[in-house]
Amino acid sequence: MPKLANATQRxxxxxxxxxxxxxxxxxxxxxxxxxLLRVARRARLLGRLESDLSRAGLLGDxxxxxxxxxxxxxxxIEHRKTxxxxxxxxxxxxxxxxQVSLILLKGAGYLLAGLPPARGRIFADVDLLVPEDxxxxxxxxxxxxGWFKTQIDPYDDRYYRVWMxxxxxxxxxxxxxxxxxxxxxxxxxxxxKSDPAPLFAAALPLAEPRLRVLAPTDMVLHxxxxxxxxxxxxxxLRLRDLVDVHDLLCHFAQQxxxxxxxxxxxxxxxxxxxxxxGLQHAQRLFATPVPAETLQNLADAxxxxxxxxxMEGLINRAxxxxxxxxxxxxxxxxxxxxxxxxxxxxxxxxxxxxxxxxKAWLRFRGVRKRVDLAQLDLKQQ
Amino acid sequence: MIIGDLSRxxxxxxxxxxxxxxxxxxxxxxxxxxxKSFAAVAYxxxxxxxxxxxxxxxxxxxxxxxxxxxxxxxxxxxxxAIDGHSPFAxxxxxxxxxxxxxxxxxxxxxxxxxxLMLHSAVVERNGQAILFPAWPGHGKSTLCTALVHSGWRxxxxxxxxxxxxxGMLLPLPRLISxxxxxxxxxxHFRPEAIIGPSFQATRKGTxxxxxxxxxxxxxxxxxxxxxxxxxxxxIAGAPFILEAMPKSQAFLMVATNAFNYExxxxxxxxxxxxxxxxxxxxxxxxxxxxxxxxxxxxxxxSFDA
Amino acid sequence: MxxxxxxxxxxxxxWDGHYLVFQPSSAETHVFNETTALILRCLEEGPLSIxxxxxxxxxxxxxxxxxxxxxxxxxxTRRLEELGLIEYRDETIASQ
Numbered sequence: 179m180p181k182l183a184n185a186t187q188r189x190x191x192x193x194x195x196x197x198x199x200x201x202x203x204x205x206x207x208x209x210x211x212x213x214l215l216r217v218a219r220r221a222r223l224l225g226r227l228e229s230d231l232s233r234a235g236l237l238g239d240x241x242x243x244x245x246x247x248x249x250x251x252x253x254x255i256e257h258r259k260t261x262x263x264x265x266x267x268x269x270x271x272x273x274x275x276x277q278v279s280l281i282l283l284k285g286a287g288y289l290l291a292g293l294p295p296a297r298g299r300i301f302a303d304v305d306l307l308v309p310e311d312x313x314x315x316x317x318x319x320x321x322x323x324g325w326f327k328t329q330i331d332p333y334d335d336r337y338y339r340v341w342m343x344x345x346x347x348x349x350x351x352x353x354x355x356x357x358x359x360x361x362x363x364x365x366x367x368x369x370x371k372s373d374p375a376p377l378f379a380a381a382l383p384l385a386e387p388r389l390r391v392l393a394p395t396d397m398v399l400h401x402x403x404x405x406x407x408x409x410x411x412x413x414x415l416r417l418r419d420l421v422d423v424h425d426l427l428c429h430f431a432q433q434x435x436x437x438x439x440x441x442x443x444x445x446x447x448x449x450x451x452x453x454x455x456g457l458q459h460a461q462r463l464f465a466t467p468v469p470a471e472t473l474q475n476l477a478d479a480x481x482x483x484x485x486x487x488x489m490e491g492l493i494n495r496a497x498x499x500x501x502x503x504x505x506x507x508x509x510x511x512x513x514x515x516x517x518x519x520x521x522x523x524x525x526x527x528x529x530x531x532x533x534x535x536x537k538a539w540l541r542f543r544g545v546r547k548r549v550d551l552a553q554l555d556l557k558q559q
Numbered sequence: 560m561i562i563g564d565l566s567r568x569x570x571x572x573x574x575x576x577x578x579x580x581x582x583x584x585x586x587x588x589x590x591x592x593x594x595k596s597f598a599a600v601a602y603x604x605x606x607x608x609x610x611x612x613x614x615x616x617x618x619x620x621x622x623x624x625x626x627x628x629x630x631x632x633x634x635x636x637x638x639x640a641i642d643g644h645s646p647f648a649x650x651x652x653x654x655x656x657x658x659x660x661x662x663x664x665x666x667x668x669x670x671x672x673x674x675l676m677l678h679s680a681v682v683e684r685n686g687q688a689i690l691f692p693a694w695p696g697h698g699k700s701t702l703c704t705a706l707v708h709s710g711w712r713x714x715x716x717x718x719x720x721x722x723x724x725x726g727m728l729l730p731l732p733r734l735i736s737x738x739x740x741x742x743x744x745x746x747h748f749r750p751e752a753i754i755g756p757s758f759q760a761t762r763k764g765t766x767x768x769x770x771x772x773x774x775x776x777x778x779x780x781x782x783x784x785x786x787x788x789x790x791x792x793x794i795a796g797a798p799f800i801l802e803a804m805p806k807s808q809a810f811l812m813v814a815t816n817a818f819n820y821e822x823x824x825x826x827x828x829x830x831x832x833x834x835x836x837x838x839x840x841x842x843x844x845x846x847x848x849x850x851x852x853x854x855x856x857x858x859x860x861s862f863d864a
Numbered sequence: 865m866x867x868x869x870x871x872x873x874x875x876x877x878x879w880d881g882h883y884l885v886f887q888p889s890s891a892e893t894h895v896f897n898e899t900t901a902l903i904l905r906c907l908e909e910g911p912l913s914i915x916x917x918x919x920x921x922x923x924x925x926x927x928x929x930x931x932x933x934x935x936x937x938x939x940x941t942r943r944l945e946e947l948g949l950i951e952y953r954d955e956t957i958a959s960q
Contacts, residue, residue: 208616216620216642243587247670249673250670254672263889264948807895824891828875
């Protein structure tokens with residue numbers, strides 16, 4: 179179906195070009211702007227485009243109608259940033275008097291450490307990494323100071339605590355921000371072993387002594403693990419997350435010896451495969467300046483040739499958004515496959531079948547079908 | 560060019576093909592639908608609205624189609640989609656048109672965060688706008704419909720769109736949806752009003768859509784300055800009474816009912832403060848529409864004094 | 865123990881005895897009664913001991929010394945502290 183393929187290619191090319199060369203955007207014709215806005219919105223990159231154009235002083239040179247969409251995205255993003263940093267502020271307040279120190283993961287980490295991925299990026303929740311033996315104390319403290327455990331069915335509750343790497347989310351009774359507290363990066367059941375101890379040992383403090391972020395190599399590796407192992411059946415792999423990885427790599431590459439330590443750390447933590455995929459696709463899509471030497475050193479982390487070819491194709495289809503008017507079967511299949519694979523990597527097959535079957539049954543019975551407008555709102559920027 | 564410049568057949572074909580481009584105030588829409596019944600109602604009610612050419616950027620791309628596959632034959636349904644995603648469960652086929660109208664509301668409310676969006680009807684006369692915020696007590700849409708058929712211009716029935724740069728209200732003069740008894744009330748009050756078909760047993764009861772007067776649609780690019788807040792409440796048998804409302808209460812009602820007050824942070828606070836400061840704020844009780852028209856006319860005359 | 869105003873500069877609006885306050889750090893809009901608002905205003909000028917803050921609020925309220933109940937004052941300051949508008953600090957202020 180050449181027409182479908184062309185439409186998809188056009189949409190993807192527009193987006194990747196926009197990310198690579200925002201200075202060309204003022205010259206874009208209206209039809210292209212229209213498509214770009216739709217595709218960027220789907221990939222949650224509207225805010226990133228706004229930020230790029232704002233930094234280049236070009237917001238006044240694009241069609242005002244397009245600028246309105248970008249401005250809207252920016253307003254939502256700025257608001258969410260305030261909410262996230264405030265939530266962290268209140269968490270620190272709630273933990274006053276304890277000896278607990280927290281590692282801020284993902285968005286909250288980028289934001290409070292002033293790192294490039296925070297630019298033009300929407301953050302929904304606060305993700306914390308806490309030693310397993312301190313989880314109880316943190317949970318008790320927060321619940322005692324106004325947070326509550328979000329209502330989930332008992333099956334999910336058990337699933338979270340026993341099999342996963344986090345406790346059910348907490349939310350303050352007066353605010354909407356969710357706090358996800360993890361004690362390891364990946365579930366106990368995962369095929370990738372992930373002992374959290376080295377992460378805690380290497381974490382770096384922020385200005386507020388109670389807060390820390392992962393060491394640079396660990397931050398990159400976590401972003402990659404999150405990208406490849408936490409998919410979404412509709413969205414597939416989040417291109418946004420790969421953009422984060424690209425930003426982190428470009429930023430930390432300025433540190434001498436970074437690339438070598440990245441590979442070494444990946445081997446130490448057992449994350450060579452996600453690193454291999456991540457570097458490969460980041461370089462291909464965003465021209466991330468990965469040294470040839472690094473890729474050579476990682477060559478043994480690549481899967482056998484047939485699997486490698488298959489994964490490349492799958493990841494490709496699952497990463498890039500399609501044309502909103504011309505969805506392709508192969509793309510939705512790829513996204514679904516990647517999602518299943520992600521789950522498979524997180525838990526053994528028996529559990530997975532039982533889990534997916536039970537979730538399908540719950541959905542069939544009509545549990546939790548309400549439309550959460552706030553969440554949908556977030557997905558639109 | 561307006562939608563009415565197309566023939567009914569052309570309109571139906573365009574809806575089923577590349578999509579109908581239509582302008583509603585600040586927003587360009589592209590609507591696609593393969594449903595003949597939907598096309599018929601759309602052609603009737605969207606007739607005076609501007610038809611868009613291909614060279615413009617559309618803001619929202621919405622579809623109202625029967626879902627693919629078996630379900631099409633088992634139980635006739637219509638599915639609202641935006642950019643290929645369906646945020647809502649499918650509707651009964653006969654509710655396709657109201658479903659699209661609600662869908663468009665949803666698009667605006669979830670995306671147009673470059674504006675402060677109050678939940679309010681807005682009408683204008685002599686360059687001064689009155690906002691009727693939504694609050695418990697209903698009657699907002701009925702009152703709004705009556706006003707725009709009594710010499711007032713419609714800015715919007717649902718959305719008070721405030722432009723942050725200057726606090727001006729942007730028109731979004733779309734169809735006004737009336738529910739249940741209000742439909743007959745308006746038919747009786749203004750027999751010349753153009754009202755579309757009644758849709759029974761929707762999620763909100765019986766619903767029908769009033770097409771605003773052509774003047775309101777033609778002046779959709781003309782903003783207005785807010786002059787007054789009126790919080791209306793229809794109470795059976797009540798005489799027309801306008802009572803000054805404390806500004807703090809007005810602020811809270813407006814802020815808590817807005818679609819996106821929280822999103823704009825400090826800008827929202829300043830905008831609503833400025834509006835409440837510069838506007839007179841009233842609560843209104845009424846039961847008789849003629850009395851209400853006369854009373855609000857008098858109020859509007861007092862603005863110029 | 866002293867009380868200190870926390871966070872960025874607040875935005876104020878007063879109408880008919882109700883105080884609307886916008887808190888930029890949290891993007892929250894608060895509604896306060898006169899007592900709570902005055903406590904907050906006093907502390908915006910500088911840190912005060914608990915006793916001083918209470919005394920100043922009484923003056924601002926035109927109340928007699930001791931008229932502002934300790935319970936009411938405590939409730940207001942705890943609420944302000946929970947909202948992140950003020951902080952308790954384990955210090956004393958050097959006497960002038």
